[in-house]
Amino acid sequence: MNIMDNTPQTYATPPLQQKKTAQSNHDPFVIPASLQQYADEPLYILIALWCRQQNDWVSRMAISEAFGITDRRASFQMSYISRHKKRVDCEIRVIRTDNSQRFYHEIRVTGVVLSGDTVRAVPSQPKKGPLKRSRVGNATPELRNMLHSLMGSRRVCED
Template sequence: MSETFGINDRRASFQVSYISRRNQRVTCEVRAVRNEGSSAPHNQIRMTAVVLTRDTEKAVPVAPKNRPLKRSHVGNASPELRSLFHSLMGSRRICGN
């Protein structure tokens, strides 16, 4: 694959892995073959069919469920808690000063 398409071996390995694992899109036969004089097998892939159209189920957006909106409770403190917070923030020491 790397020689045929002019890509490096690592990228060709990723492409072969992708093709062999996409059973919904690509129908292929994979076999391991050993060359004479080499102990390591190499894989041969023969693609028999390819589905080029997209799945209609994935193309249709899913409608959101009817749930109440999540509301943040930030800013809902009482005036006493706010004044305590501001006094604590004013008395803190900043590192480096």
């Protein structure tokens, strides 16, 4: 190929798409080719989907490499994913390096709920509303009648 040739190149695989975030203090990231159809999802969902595709334990270094983000940002995303139980079902494990007191976390994602889906990744317990009472107090009708009859028969103390 001639260096001065301006003809467009054809790629065997589509080029990776970079996504710019809405927040100005966040750097853009790379969307892996296997996740292009989910480009409108937030970064943590894209990472969760990618981790699920790996079908294994994934470290922050692997996430950092796959998405072109810093290790620190990848670590934050792992933490965010692990706390976002409404949309991501995952496990976290701690790995200690050999002959060292250092450790790192790995994540395994087993389920992801996309924004269009209505089912939760981890079903939550139904919330119980406040108890509804028709009357003040908690006496049964029989006990209430007995108390009324006793109070009615009370003698007034005179000084």
